[in-house]
Amino acid sequence: MHGPDTRASLIEQLADSNCQPAWDEFVRLYQPAIYRVACNRGLQHADAEDLTQDVLTQIGCKVKDFDVSGSGSFRGWLGKITRDMLVDGLRRRQRAVDVASGDSGVRGQLAELPSRDETGTLIQIEVRREQLMSACERIRFQFSEPVWLSFWLTAIEQQSIAKVAEQLNRSEGSVRVARCRVMNRLKEEVRNNDSSASL
Structure with missing residues (x-):
């Protein structure tokens, strides 16, 4: 990204x-x-x-x-x-x-x-x-704690999906879906924040 x-x-x-x-x-x-x-x-x-x-x-x-x-x-x-x-x-x-x-x-x-x-x-x-990190702070409140942790622990802290699923007492599929939801929103936030010309 x-x-x-x-x-x-x-x-x-x-x-x-x-x-x-x-x-x-x-x-x-x-x-x-x-x-x-x-x-x-x-x-x-x-x-x-x-x-x-x-x-x-x-x-x-x-x-x-x-x-x-x-x-x-x-x-x-x-x-x-x-x-x-x-x-x-x-x-x-x-x-x-x-x-x-x-x-x-x-x-x-x-x-x-x-x-x-x-x-x-x-x-x-x-x-x-x-x-x-700034974009993460701006969108953090838009997600429940389990959804956010699914993203944070797998995408940012690079923990395995299996480990996070076990830790959060969720299925591996729900961790994947949650991570994708947050990542899609994060990409959108970064794109929206880049509305001006850049160098």
């Missing part, structure tokens, strides 16, 4: 620093994604939080320069900024570690960093995860 990309209208609103609703939406969508990418690249919690705030600040300074009608994607641009700031942060840490102890652990992290394209892909995956 593909989530909606960043709307051109949202990106344009971000250029106006006084447009708090646009910034709230942007931070809600991208902050967890940037944080998870930083953790995925080996940063500890506090460092990952610092990097996330630095990236968001950098986006705030540079978003007015992003051309929504250009050929590059916003997520690719965000991925490049994230990767560049991650590399800069690791290089600063490496210099500090080299001076203090000569440890080469950070040097290994630098060597293992993915390319800009890979970082952009990680950002896309994490943003889609956030979009999926």
Whole structure:
């Protein structure tokens, strides 16, 4: 399932620093994604939080320069900024570690960093995860607890249908049907949420 990309209208609103609703939406969508990418690249919690705030600040300074009608994607641009700031942060840490102890652990992290394209892909995956979780929150109330759990435990937590059926005291067929009902509604919610042009 593909989530909606960043709307051109949202990106344009971000250029106006006084447009708090646009910034709230942007931070809600991208902050967890940037944080998870930083953790995925080996940063500890506090460092990952610092990097996330630095990236968001950098986006705030540079978003007015992003051309929504250009050929590059916003997520690719965000991925490049994230990767560049991650590399800069690791290089600063490496210099500090080299001076203090000569440890080469950070040097290994630098060597293992993915390319800009890979970082952009990680950002896309994490943003889609956030979009999926947000869509789940919006539709959750539309289903009974057994129906929702049938979907959640099999589709999100990847438990077997047989195990979930036993756990919920339902037939395997009813678990399959419930999962399909929720997934169909979830796809519809994602499509409806993507009514604007995307980048």
